[in-house]
Amino acid sequence: MEQSLPVIPRHAETAETYSRLLVDGVPLIDVRAPVEFAAGAVPGAVNLPLLTDDERHRVGLCYRQQGSDAAHALGRRLLRGQRREEALVAWLDHLEKFPEARLYCARGGSRSAIAAQWIGAATGRLPPRLVGGYKAFRAFLLGQLVPAAIDAVPIVLGGRTGSGKTLLLRRLANTIDLEALANHRGSSFGQFLTVQPSQADFENRLAAALAIHRFHRYATLVVEDEGRHIGKRFLPKELADIFAGGVLIVLEAPLAERINTISAEYVDEAQAVYRSSFGDEAGPVRWLADMEASADRLAKRLGAARLVRVKQLLNRAWQRQRTEGDHHGHRDWIKILLQEYYDPMYDYQIDKKKERVVFRGGVEEVLSYLREREETGETTGRAAPAGLS
Template sequence: MSHTIVSTAAYREIFLSGRPLIDVRAPVEFAKGAFFNSHNLPLMTDTERQQVGTCYKHHGPTAALALGHQLVNGATKDARIAAWQRFYQQHPDACLYCFRGGMRSQITQGWLHEAGVDMAYVQGGYKGMRQFLIQTLESPALMPQMLILSGITGSGKTEVLLQRPHEAVDLEGTANHRGSSFGKEITAQPTQINFENNLAVAILRHQQRHPKRLLLEDESHLIGHCFIPKPFFDGMQAAKVVVLEAPWEQRLQRLLEQYVHKMCREFCQRDGQEAGFEAFSQYLHQSIKGISRRLGSEKANTLQALIDEALQAQQQRNDTALHLQWIALLLEKYYDPMYQYQLQRKSSRIVFRGDQTAVHQWLDEQPSMSAPR
């Protein structure tokens, strides 16, 4: 029988190459957290795993193993082996893992070997690979590399990051949320564990292509419901800051596109025109409601009324210009004062200010920030 094992030393290569992985844990385990290159083809269903776990607790490992073989037998066993075989045929470089690289990995590998397929399993399993990714995010070597791109709401920070993929990691893209109360996307955010896993993989890839500098957007510790791990966030809070500036009208137009045109278009594409517009309307009102306590009831009510007026004009005449009224008020009364307060606290760390052209030029002039030639 083959006992091929992928050692812990190969974790980095697994994530950098995107090597296909079979996750043989139960679906409930996979849903809590997994890896971007993993596919859930479980050895046991959630119910079967629960039964075996209960048996283990009351009767010990031998009885639990016997019950597992009893539950996954005959046609059930054949179907699971066939699923693993199909995956192997499509991905001959695949390897498999369970939670710790223990019994479930070994059983799966043994059954595959009997079926004529020799597939390696990952030493340490999910737990080992997850710990490796956590250590990546907590690495002290990352902290001196960080450079924070700050800028008032609507200044175009994400645009700058996306134009410099050789040195930037997009925290908001990884969290599938744009950071503010209006930052919700129409697709769900990842679980916290998957956010951390995906962020760590992004950092590994960044280190491979540009190990001397890590450009990040200025964020609070929360991006939607995903929180940035504390050691990583502490590094961001100590890093030097570049401030991106933009004229008022440009900011308004950018937020009109992001908050109104983009979101309405995506909701309508997903749900159809009528239901999509209703979902879009709810998104705007819920976004204000999310910050109503900090706004105060009077400002919140004014903004809600302006949104209703703008939505009516948009629905009746396909005119979105009135949305600029509440966006301008939101900036003047909420986002801009909050940003100015936060920027004052970072003043000692600011190394440059300028518009997009000036920021790109300044970054290009820093030797460790230039794009690889």
């Protein structure tokens, strides 16, 4: 008979514990069913389930129809033999790579306890569990999305499409990249091959980023000028209002530079991703079809005549690329979209926010300004942290 192992003391996790887990990137094993994990999980966790979706459904149905004892009995029957071995091997393999990993389930109850017991019986060491499971961690994360949790001065980075805002954000430490968290570039052409996270996961990622930012006690919080919606995901209203009230920095770049930036990201880099996903022949063809579909989604705003021009230039550039291996033709349709669609739309929006604009400049000028704002953070009552890169 399997030896009984001591149970981990169940003291409530603290906000500091959750913050430290996020800051240190402690590996987490989510033993919930895949369908639960897909709906929302702790950022960075890996899903190594105790029960499959079907098994979870059967146990839940049994619980509703016959009660707790019958449901537990069914669970024990399902988790015998090969099923147990498969789950255990997956956990042990992951723990071999990440011995500091912690387990969690929905509420820190039976599923993570069973997993810990099995691992302990196999290794002689009980892995740590997150008390309260995902539900408790989710509550902590939601607490990071309220105005009271934002104690840094919000600074919003704006600029015309292709000015390089995302590239600039990557050169700073005190920023949060909303587009990366939402897995979307924020424009009609901004979808990635990989799907966007669920709304709960987007909120969890954003909350984790805010918690890490707050842990480092930055004086300022720099975000890109976004609407409340990023693709199909959206910012909580109160948080969006905070960002919307921040001072606005406008990054400026010449048209030619912006065309090059867009071409590099949406043509060269995007086609490389398509090739790796669909193959050298099928990938670029799939890319072209998706770009045409993106243009079609702008039909009402572009107008019929302009849409035809854009698609004609896109296909002409595509043929030149196929026959000559030259991508430069793509700059023609990109130029039209920037000058005749994105720029007028952005200029209209920025004019409505002009009273919030406190600085304009090129990349290095904006970087210097943002770093200076952070370095003089003692005016907010906190010492400015070192290490901005």
